[in-house]
Amino acid sequence: MSISETTCWTVIRGAAAGGVDQRTEFARRYESVIRAYFCARWRGSGLTRELDDAVQDVFVECFRGALDRADPDRPFRAFLYGITRNVARRIEHDRRRAGLRLESGFELPSVERSLSEIFDEAWARALMRQAAVVQRLRAGDERAKRRIRLLRLRIQEGLPIRRIAERWDADPVKLHREYALARTEFRRALELVVAEHHPGPPGEIERECARLVSLFS
Numbered sequence: 001m002s003i004s005e006t007t008c009w010t011v012i013r014g015a016a017a018g019g020v021d022q023r024t025e026f027a028r029r030y031e032s033v034i035r036a037y038f039c040a041r042w043r044g045s046g047l048t049r050e051l052d053d054a055v056q057d058v059f060v061e062c063f064r065g066a067l068d069r070a071d072p073d074r075p076f077r078a079f080l081y082g083i084t085r086n087v088a089r090r091i092e093h094d095r096r097r098a099g100l101r102l103e104s105g106f107e108l109p110s111v112e113r114s115l116s117e118i119f120d121e122a123w124a125r126a127l128m129r130q131a132a133v134v135q136r137l138r139a140g141d142e143r144a145k146r147r148i149r150l151l152r153l154r155i156q157e158g159l160p161i162r163r164i165a166e167r168w169d170a171d172p173v174k175l176h177r178e179y180a181l182a183r184t185e186f187r188r189a190l191e192l193v194v195a196e197h198h199p200g201p202p203g204e205i206e207r208e209c210a211r212l213v214s215l216f217s
Helices: 008-016 020-041 046-063 076-097 109-138 142-156 161-168 172-197 202-214
Strands: none
Touching: 008 020, 008 046, 008 172, 020 046, 020 076, 020 109, 046 076, 076 109, 109 142, 109 172, 109 202, 142 161, 142 172, 161 172, 172 202
């Protein structure tokens, strides 16, 4: 699989055209983001029982024509957020029309801002997972693959460099340098992914990457 085959707009356009593989990949990439929004919006209400159907409704909306309106010159995050929020509001409206009580107030601006932040964090995680895939695809030799394992042990498992050095019987000083290189490689992969989702000049892409990373610092 080449990197170009994993670009978000290849997936989006293929999904819009009815491609089965592209629709599956679209769902794999963005389901966690959509689900996080509904979980936060409907926490403590009876609507949590409709969560799975709501997620599927977003995909149905996307695949029935909404993706045709997606503009590659504008951030896809805002586009997907708008569809997800509209599906939530439609379900809540239908529930009210049926005379069913909503246990929480969903429409307050402060609540919507909070939901946007939750969506943003889930979005950042999704893009970082995609960046990790790109980094793996770009790894050209065993040393590059070893740096990816180093990054996973340090970031995901929280192991200090000295512990990893002991486990690998490696020089901690050299391993620190390898870790710095691994972070640089990941950042470059993240910039590629962000550039697809958030078009703009290089400086804007760098700022968006920094913002996404800051959500977890």
